[in-house]
Amino acid sequence: MKIISKQDFSDFINSLIEAGSWNVIGVKSKGDKYAFGSLESADELRLDYDVTLLPPKKYFFPQRETLFSFDVAKGSFTETTTAGKPMIIVGVHPYDIVALLHMDEVFRETKADPYYGEKRKSSLIIGVNIQKVSKWNFSPSMGCATVDHGYDLMLTDLGDRYAIEIGSDKGELLLNARYAKNVRDAYANEIQMVGLRKHEIMTIGQQKLDFSPRLIPELLKNNYANSPFWEKHSEKCLACGSCVLVCPTCYCFDVRDNPDLTLERGERIRTWDGCLLEDFAKVASGEDFRPTKPARYRHRYFKKGKYLFDRFGFVSCVGCGRCSSNCLPDIANPVKLFNEMYQETTNAGVELTRPRPPEVRIKTEEEIVFVPKLATIMRKMPMTTTETLLEVQFNDSSDLGHRPGQFVEVSVFGVGEAPISVTSSPTKSGSFELCVRKIGSVTSKLSDLNKGDIIGIRGPFGNGFDVDFLRGKDLLFVAGGLGLAPLRSLLNYVLDKRSEFGRVSVLYGCKEPCELLFADEVSSWAERKDIEHRLTVDKCPEGECWEGNIGVITTLIPGVDFDPETTYAIICGPPIMYKFVIKELRNRNLPDDHILMSLERRMKCGVGKCGHCQINQIYVCRDGPVFNYSNIKGVPEAL
Amino acid sequence: MKPKVAFFDFAGCEGDQLQVANLEEELLDLLGQIEVVSFREVMKEHSSEYDIAFVEGSCTRLADEDRLKEIRKNAKVVVALGSCATIGGINSLKNSKDPDEVRFTVYGDKAKWFDTYAARPIDAVIPVDVYVHGCPINREEFLHVVKSLLLGKKPDIPNYPVCVECKKNENVCAFERGEFCVGPVTRAGCDSCCVNEGTICWGCRGLVDNPNENSQKEVLLKYGLTVDETINKFRLYFGWQERRK
Numbered sequence: 001m002k003i004i005s006k007q008d009f010s011d012f013i014n015s016l017i018e019a020g021s022w023n024v025i026g027v028k029s030k031g032d033k034y035a036f037g038s039l040e041s042a043d044e045l046r047l048d049y050d051v052t053l054l055p056p057k058k059y060f061f062p063q064r065e066t067l068f069s070f071d072v073a074k075g076s077f078t079e080t081t082t083a084g085k086p087m088i089i090v091g092v093h094p095y096d097i098v099a100l101l102h103m104d105e106v107f108r109e110t111k112a113d114p115y116y117g118e119k120r121k122s123s124l125i126i127g128v129n130i131q132k133v134s135k136w137n138f139s140p141s142m143g144c145a146t147v148d149h150g151y152d153l154m155l156t157d158l159g160d161r162y163a164i165e166i167g168s169d170k171g172e173l174l175l176n177a178r179y180a181k182n183v184r185d186a187y188a189n190e191i192q193m194v195g196l197r198k199h200e201i202m203t204i205g206q207q208k209l210d211f212s213p214r215l216i217p218e219l220l221k222n223n224y225a226n227s228p229f230w231e232k233h234s235e236k237c238l239a240c241g242s243c244v245l246v247c248p249t250c251y252c253f254d255v256r257d258n259p260d261l262t263l264e265r266g267e268r269i270r271t272w273d274g275c276l277l278e279d280f281a282k283v284a285s286g287e288d289f290r291p292t293k294p295a296r297y298r299h300r301y302f303k304k305g306k307y308l309f310d311r312f313g314f315v316s317c318v319g320c321g322r323c324s325s326n327c328l329p330d331i332a333n334p335v336k337l338f339n340e341m342y343q344e345t346t347n348a349g350v351e352l353t354r355p356r357p358p359e360v361r362i363k364t365e366e367e368i369v370f371v372p373k374l375a376t377i378m379r380k381m382p383m384t385t386t387e388t389l390l391e392v393q394f395n396d397s398s399d400l401g402h403r404p405g406q407f408v409e410v411s412v413f414g415v416g417e418a419p420i421s422v423t424s425s426p427t428k429s430g431s432f433e434l435c436v437r438k439i440g441s442v443t444s445k446l447s448d449l450n451k452g453d454i455i456g457i458r459g460p461f462g463n464g465f466d467v468d469f470l471r472g473k474d475l476l477f478v479a480g481g482l483g484l485a486p487l488r489s490l491l492n493y494v495l496d497k498r499s500e501f502g503r504v505s506v507l508y509g510c511k512e513p514c515e516l517l518f519a520d521e522v523s524s525w526a527e528r529k530d531i532e533h534r535l536t537v538d539k540c541p542e543g544e545c546w547e548g549n550i551g552v553i554t555t556l557i558p559g560v561d562f563d564p565e566t567t568y569a570i571i572c573g574p575p576i577m578y579k580f581v582i583k584e585l586r587n588r589n590l591p592d593d594h595i596l597m598s599l600e601r602r603m604k605c606g607v608g609k610c611g612h613c614q615i616n617q618i619y620v621c622r623d624g625p626v627f628n629y630s631n632i633k634g635v636p637e638a639l
Numbered sequence: 640m641k642p643k644v645a646f647f648d649f650a651g652c653e654g655d656q657l658q659v660a661n662l663e664e665e666l667l668d669l670l671g672q673i674e675v676v677s678f679r680e681v682m683k684e685h686s687s688e689y690d691i692a693f694v695e696g697s698c699t700r701l702a703d704e705d706r707l708k709e710i711r712k713n714a715k716v717v718v719a720l721g722s723c724a725t726i727g728g729i730n731s732l733k734n735s736k737d738p739d740e741v742r743f744t745v746y747g748d749k750a751k752w753f754d755t756y757a758a759r760p761i762d763a764v765i766p767v768d769v770y771v772h773g774c775p776i777n778r779e780e781f782l783h784v785v786k787s788l789l790l791g792k793k794p795d796i797p798n799y800p801v802c803v804e805c806k807k808n809e810n811v812c813a814f815e816r817g818e819f820c821v822g823p824v825t826r827a828g829c830d831s832c833c834v835n836e837g838t839i840c841w842g843c844r845g846l847v848d849n850p851n852e853n854s855q856k857e858v859l860l861k862y863g864l865t866v867d868e869t870i871n872k873f874r875l876y877f878g879w880q881e882r883r884k
Contacts, residue, residue: 030809030811031811031816032811032815032816033811033815035809053809053810053811054806054809058809063807063808064807235854236851236853236854236857237851237854238800238802238823238824238850238851238854238855238858239799239800239847239849239851240799240800240802240803240822240823241799241800241802241803241806242802242803242806245802245803245806245807246806256795258783259786259790260668261665261668261669261671261672261782261786262668263672263786263789263790271807272807274803277799277803278798278799278847278848278849279798279799326806326812328812328814328823328858329854329857329858414786414790414792415790415791415792416792440793441787441791441792441793444791444792444793445790445791445792448791
């Protein structure tokens with residue numbers, strides 16, 4: 001531990017600013033509040049602050065960030081991952097340091113985010129132990145009022161001087177004589193004073209959790225289905241998103257294109273988003289996968305207290321109290337909510353046991369690439385009034401290398417990006433096919449493009465179907481409407497390797513005969529003896545011709561012949577379809593683990609980060625979109 | 640071929656067209672992409688052949704309905720420009736008053752010569768394709784809408800409250816400064832410009848799709864507004880939207 005006088009500390013900060021190698025950031029006054037901002041002089045620094053309006057995460061994961069700029073005519077992309085000038089952030093409170101440590105895990109898990117990572121790596125954190133506590137702070141309850149790592153230097157105010165704990169080599173180097181004068185080793189009594197000070201900090205604050213935060217995951221789990229509780233607490237929610245936008249551990253984002261007036265150049269930006277906002281989980285068709293206010297309100301608490309715990313082993317709330325202080329109707333205070341929930345739960349006689357922390361094995365497999373690869377539309381085939389089949393080839397002639405059931409993120413530069421399942425089988429090499437339904441901005445534009453037009457592709461993403469597992473099994477495909485598109489990648493794979501699979505049956509339904517997709521292929525099934533198929537339409541309007549079954553897709557199931565022991569059903573269709581199809585299949589004794597399905601959600605980033613496609617703890621874009629029913633049937637919100 | 644664009648005004652201050660005329664350096668780039676065939680505020684020429692019609696102002700008399708319908712007939716895309724056109728704007732304040740009293744206040748002894756009815760946004764008369772909210776409109780958002788139309792894309796008009804932008808801009812909440820704001824129910828997209836400048840949100844972009852008005856009113860009362868003041872806060876810009884519900 002080192003000691004520096006306050007005057008020398010000011011000089012230290014000023015010499016860092018003058019050195020010009022860093023962007024020196026610190027806590028400054030903003031009205032009656034405080035905010036992190038670039039320092040022009042150490043005089044601006046307010047280390048006696050209570051809490052800042054926004055946490056320092058804004059420097060690593062900015063409110064608005066350019067991912068890359070594009071020039072479609074030239075086919076060039078400029079990535080903007082490089083961090084710019086390294087930052088020194090002065091005055092970070094321990095709870096915000098813990099929050100950054102949480103963010104580090106989220107942004108490096110499986111696929112590492114280079115935009116976040118680069119900035120984090122090149123920066124230094126000079127923390128300060130809390131001197132004044134905000135009215136809403138409950139960081140002691142969360143065990144985040146002090147911290148023993150995650151900083152380069154940590155200051156403790158000792159009246160006329162600061163004690164400095166060194167947290168890293170980088171921090172120690174910063175204290176060299178070039179910048180810092182008169183730094184000496186701490187005396188024993190000073191070390192003791194720091195210890196005492198930290199001990200005091202542990203008892204500060206008016207907000208206190210009545211129980212151990214380690215019980216939060218279990219407490220929440222017990223109350224997921226407690227609808228009256230969530231309805232009562234969310235009734236006044238303004239859906240303004242303030243609670244999540246000021247949170248130091250929230251990381252959901254949106255991605256959109258911002259073209260300039262040439263319409264050929266522009267940038268793709270990401271901005272903060274929030275799961276409390278009304279349209280967060282809505283897809284282009286208008287389907288909203290978290291449509292009610294209580295469900296969105298509950299999701300926020302579950303994400304912090306349960307889902308992230310299940311994944312990383314920590315409850316991702318650090319007790320900064322920003323959500324509580326920013327909520328005008330005063331319904332976002334986690335302490336109030338958790339204490340009330342705890343009371344209600346224990347009064348009901350439920351005994352909560354501390355959950356065993358999950359086995360966390362965070363691996364970084366690769367870096368996220370947000371820049372798409374350029375591809376050209378080789379063939380365009382309108383199929384119905386709303387669906388178009390596009391055959392696409394990468395400009396570098398590489399193969400997509402996908403598994404059946406995977407999807408890609410398709411870019412129309414200037415318009416944006418949309419997830420679209422690959423409808424062709426991997427057995428088809430050189431190019432791949434996308435079946436596009438004209439429904440949102442990107443898909444409408446895609447449908448208007450022509451042969452020779454350039455698009456962008458990221459992916460393939462998601463798990464896809466496990467064809468090795470399915471080999472030798474009997475397969476029953478159940479497709480509703482556009483649901484045939486993702487299933488076709490597997491179906492055509494199976495047909496191309498027909499001898500490797502058992503019986504193949506296809507049930508395919510759409511609303512009206514004119515909506516039938518891949519009509520040529522559907523009629524070719526009739527000619528094959530090695531595939532059984534049944535078609536249905538919900539209705540056949542006058543003037544249209546239909547000889548098959550009329551009725552919803554489930555009406556086909558009783559008539560199909562299959563052996564439940566050897567058959568695997570593969571389902572995809574509109575959200576409403578699943579539970580009815582599953583019910584019918586179970587009536588036919590098909591075991592739950594023989595039911596596979598591909599689910600739709602708002603898969604914005606494709607790499608398990610942006611949060612839009614989350615079903616409870618599951619990221620559909622990464623953990624799906626193919627799920628085994630036996631794994632997902634217990635997951636509320638899934639079906 | 641560049642799409643032909645025309646501007647029209649109804650009851651309003653023409654401040655939104657002024658925002659367009661004031662685009663400065665972007666104006667030339669914009670004119671590289673569109674052909675303006677009618678824009679009374681900046682040019683003499685007029686043509687009734689146009690693809691995109693930007694309509695400013697609210698409809699305040701029956702006689703204006705025919706003109707709006709004519710515009711709708713001529714244009715492929717109708718864009719409501721500014722609060723008066725998108726939500727009825729402050730013109731709708733008069734709707735809560737006795738119509739005759741309003742007429743006499745404005746026109747005095749000539750009142751009998753002037754016909755007027757409840758002020759309304761133009762989508763109360765004709766279908767509107769795109770909305771550029773704001774009083775006045777935000778130039779950036781106007782450009783975003785134009786670019787989106789040119790690209791054949793649905794413009795990203797937020798359906799979340801101004802609070803979102805306020806938080807991102809790290810503003811001190813107006814309520815914390817002892818002021819009263821309707822940002823929590825007002826549609827964002829302005830980048831919280833008023834609060835950034837130290838004032839409050841008056842609600843000029845209208846209500847979000849599903850505002851929690853009861854909760855917002857409760858907040859205003861809790862922080863010290865009277866019931867009448869709260870009603871007035873909502874009436875300033877939300878008059879038409881509130882009445883329509």
